[in-house]
Amino acid sequence: MFGPRGLGGLYPSRVRHARRTFVIVNTDSAPARAPTPNVRDPDRRLSHLRALEAESIQIFREVVAELERPVMLYSIGKDSSVLVHLAQKAFAPAPLPFPLLHIDTTWKFRAMIEFRDRFAKDNALDLRVHTNHAALAEGASPFAWGSNKYTQVMKTHALLEALRAGGYDAAFGGARRDEERSRAKERVLSFRDRHGQWDPKNQRPELWNVFNGKIRKGESIRAFPLSNWTELDIWQYIWLEEIPIVPLYFAAPRPVVERDGALLMVDDERFPLERGETPRTEMVRFRTLGCYPLTGATRSTATTLPEIVREMIAATSSERQGRLIDQDEEASMEAKKREGYF
Amino acid sequence: MAAKSFPSSGADARTPAEVEWLRAQEKKELLRFVAIGSVDDGKSTLIGRLLHDAHGLYQDQLDAVRRASAKGGSTRGAGSTSEIDFSLFTDGLLAEREQGITIDVAYRYFSTDRRKFIIADTPGHVQYTRNMATGASTADVAIVLVDARLGVIAQTRRHAHIAALLGIPHVIACVNKMDLVDFDRARFDAIVGDLRALASRLGLEALHPLPVSALAGDNVVAPSARTPWWSGKTLLELLETLPVAHRDRAAPFRLPVQLVLRPGLDYRGFAGQIAAGTIARGDEIVALPSGKRTRVAGVDVGGREVDSASAPASVALRLADEIDVSRGDMLAHVDDAPRAASELEADLVWMSERALDGDRTYLLKHTTRTVRASLEVIHGTDPETLAPARAGTLSLNDIGRVRVSCRAPLFFDPYRTNRATGAFILIDSVTNDTVAAGMIADAARARPAEAPEPGAPTTGARTQVGAAERRERLGQTGVLAGVLAPSLEVARDLAFAIERELFDRGRVATVIEGASPEAAGAACARAGVIALVPTAGAAPALTVDGAVVASGDGGVEAVEATARRWATLLTDRALR
Structure with a gap:
């Protein structure tokens, strides 16, 4: 469940506790602080x-x-x-x-x-x-x-x-x-x-x-x-727990056409191409998956989970933007x- | 869990920096807060501002709201110039946007480097008290809004009262619209004085006042230059640093059993979410209600064994001995078990259009245990003064203290010491609606008269009349007295003499001779009490002096109806 990397230590362990020293991971530019009463016992708190x-x-x-x-x-x-x-x-x-x-x-x-x-x-x-x-x-x-x-x-x-x-x-x-x-x-x-x-x-x-x-x-x-x-929790958890997901979430060269501002993937021969439309290959991935004619791709180079998470943190649009069915009408x-x- | 033969690409490509980042995420805490305030307090604006300034909103969400603001989608949007109508971020339902009010609790999420936040945005109108209580039930922190122009008003008191009632450890009082009082320090200080008085009256543990302007963003995320006299933390800083309920982990261990996992003969796991405290392999535990003791053979989380686990982890415990434990039971450490009682005093927030009915029973769900219960109002609450007030019943959005009589005991802690094992909901068994939220104050006063007698059944149905009620009616409490003497003859002489003496003093007393329930019943009847003697092995019927006076179908569902009919018959007899 926690993989071979010893994440089992996230749950309090009375035995190991006594011998462990904690490293306070520095997430920003602030200097690492000495343990305060709040973080004295980080393993005791569920993240x-x-x-x-x-x-x-x-x-x-x-x-x-x-x-x-x-x-x-x-x-x-x-x-x-x-x-x-x-x-x-x-x-x-x-x-x-x-x-x-x-x-x-x-x-x-x-x-x-x-x-x-x-x-x-x-x-x-x-x-x-x-x-x-x-x-x-x-x-x-x-x-x-x-x-x-x-x-x-x-x-x-x-x-x-x-x-x-x-x-x-x-x-x-x-x-x-x-x-x-x-x-x-x-x-x-x-x-x-x-x-x-x-x-x-x-x-x-x-x-x-x-x-x-x-x-x-x-x-x-x-x-x-x-x-x-x-959405970010989901990605972090997938990463942490190594949960398998559909490869379409990772960026790869895929055949797409651009229609009404959305990138649609031409996934099979049922896709009716309009006059003058030719699928071109682009590096894209999907933030949500549904029916392929209703699901827009995003241009991305994220081919690994860490890259997806990084992209997520920097993202400026919500995942539903790629879903055409939600934008039909207000509410x-x-x-x-x-x-x-x- | 998921088969490893199926690689999720990228998972194995973790660099040390990435592992470290993931670890840091692992240290991030979860903080739930509730924003309580009314339509005009600017609560939705404050949350929208917090989300916006803390980058909890996406561009397309902003665009959608800009479109709606421009369309005048909310009546509140009108007049706010080119400003984004922040309230539109949280008012999600069509009816809410049409009417420009918040009807239901909305949940919002954002996170910073230190914490992930879950916001319950709750409506502030008096008629939505039930939603306010809903949002407040899980909150670590409450944000109460106060309009700087109006100060502490009845509504503020009501909101603070709910925060106190629901046991929220920290209350941040945002004195909002400071821009409309020119950031006047004296005005702020005066309001803080009123707030402190209110907090001490309500027993609110920690109050954190703060001058803000939600619309302009002063002291929401960044410190404001317009309040140079204020050196305290901003709203976000407070939210990032207030301690999250730690006391749950130091508290006595409680595990309400949700279900028993039994995939085969060699595994039996008692599954549940730890409501409080810590459990470790080898700990000695007691199962309630059976009272059986054993040791913890293993603590499993997600199918994997750990040495110990703390609240709020969801676990499965394996026990050393095969003792009978099922859903609704409670596991605790032997030396620190919860209280057990079927007569309770509790605070209720009534949430149904149909008022509390003292003549019927409700389903009471407490942790994972559901029992039938009847209610008796002790007092209501004056919505203006918050003082206890006489009340015959509780109606929608009323708050009051009740006596709860359960058909089976609950294993609980008072709500003020443990929210998880002190809380319950009431369900209308006809409509299935959730009609009330309950917070257990404590067991109702003890009733010596109802201590089980030697040889009397100790399980199953039991009296629904409380000791206090009987005392009020009869002016006395029951006493079980043995009258002993060298010979039975002398003992009887003595007993009948005492009975006469007591009767003359205005007390109700009777002498019981013989071991059978019938003999005891006859004695009670002589004493002027309607004595009811349950007898098995016959078709449902009611007899008086040995003669059948009524019969019934006796089905479980019919018990209440039959009881009412037969009580009327017996009343007629007793008053003849």
Whole structure:
């Protein structure tokens, strides 16, 4: 878990404690200070990442204890990788007590699907994949239908359909409150009525870490163990814990076209090139992953985690900028979430 | 955890400098703070300013807010010239932007080199007290805003009261809009005087006053040139240096068990998040409620063994002996166990449109334990003076002291000493809504009359009538007296004589002869008490003097309804 580098020492160790000397790492230009009472015993304090980890594990365990049929929404992205990792920690040495559900629109990057299948196999995960085949047969595509309707049908409807079919009364998701304004208001355990809808004005108060998981038949809970993580926390944790992620997060030469200010990757032959458009190869990476026609790349040379983290710290735009579905209208996420989107 | 055969590229390319940087991140602490204030106090502006100046905002977020500000998306945005309307950063819901108010708690994040911050931005209107309490429940620090022009007003008192009630260790009082009083030192000092008086009355441990202008940024991140008379820290400096709740780690060890991990026959781990203190391999622990003792055979974090772990780590403990422990139980060190009681006194913040109903039961969730409980209001709180006030019930956003009668004991510490094991929520078992937040003051006064008698059942259902209530009704407390003499004949003579003597003095007393519950019941009935004798092995029915007077289905759900019906029957009999 902590790798071979001895990070196990982050948890207080009574035995080792007596013999260890601490080095106060100098993060800025200020001179290293002598230990003050506050830092006299740094190992006694859980760092912010360990505190977040402990909080997420508590949420996983609480939902599994209080609800009957949980499932984890698995989207293949970095947040999903972290979510799976935390769930494994929550129930180790037991296997995950719930299946993973991937809503496959069939428009994901090919590299994502390869990663998904290998990740599930390597980790012995019970992965279930659901696609809205009826809509596909009607020709649903982000190009033909526009991102709003496409998302509603291929993601929101497909999700609700899969949750109903599986009889799931709780679904874990990797959403973080720092992603978007309406998410900032959402509870860790977010109540959904029997139609999967969210009522932002009538949320259950949520105090301390005492969660109310009571529901009636047909109602459900969406649980967000990563609520208090930020994008930077996620990257630091991936680095610290050596969590596998889709290679698309790292910069590489990829075929892209520029459209409405966004760099879109031409991932397969379904990408309808407009007159005069020719894909050109650029060094790009992705900050978030979704359906490739709706996910903008950023120009980057970051090919390692440290470089990504460095880039993150210097970043001036939020990751959602690369997501075309959020910019359709003011508060579009809130509207989608009310309908049942994650 | 994740299979290592699947390399995450770049992870192995750590240079010493990078490892050091990562280590530094590992030392970064987490601080949660809550900003409490009302629409006009400039609270959202202050948070927006803090995020902006501490670079907690991205360019596209700024652009989106600039667009919305220009569109007049918020009524508060109007009039603020070319300024960015900082409140738009935190007011996330459509209704909030339409109405220009904050309705619900919003969470925001930023970090500096020293700390990561989680901000709970809470609405300040009286009608949103419940959201304020929500945001305050996990906070290490509260920022309370005071308008420099208005000084300490009723609303300030209310906000400070909630901060004190929710046990927030530090309160930063931002005296805001100092630019509108020309950064007048005398004005600031006068307000600080009022704040200190308020803090000492509320028992707030640490109060840190600060002159700011959220709109202009004075003393928010950088020291202001316009307050040369102020040499204290800026808001950000305070947030970076105030100590984070350390006392949890020195506190007695508490682990509420969330679930039992049992992947196979050779592993049994009791999983939970340490609520307080430290646990190490070899420690002797007690499991509650069973009272069984054993030693810790291993402490596992994320499937890996560690020597010891402290709050708030999530762990799984392996125990040396196979003792019965399940969800809802509490593990503690043998020499420092929590209190156990089913009758409690607690402070409540009522959060439901439906007022507290003393005639029904609620579900009470305390740590990982959920029990049924009934409530009795001891007193409410006057919203103006914050003094205890007579109240028959508690309505939405009311704060009051109640007596809580639980159907099973809770293992707790008073909230003021341990927030995690002193807090609970109340759930309406019909609507499933969370209707109240509770902070345990202590066990209710002891009831000697209810000490379990020899041979009486000690588990399961128990009386729901408190000793204090009985005393109030009867004007006395129960006493169990043995009357001993060389022969039974002499003992009976003596007992009946005492009974007469007590009756003449106005006391309720009775002589109980024979070992059966029926005999004891007959004696109580003679004494003028309605005696109820539970008997197993029959269909649900109520008898009086051996004759059936009513029958019921006796299902668990029907208990309360049946109890009401039969109580009416018995009242009729008793008053005949």
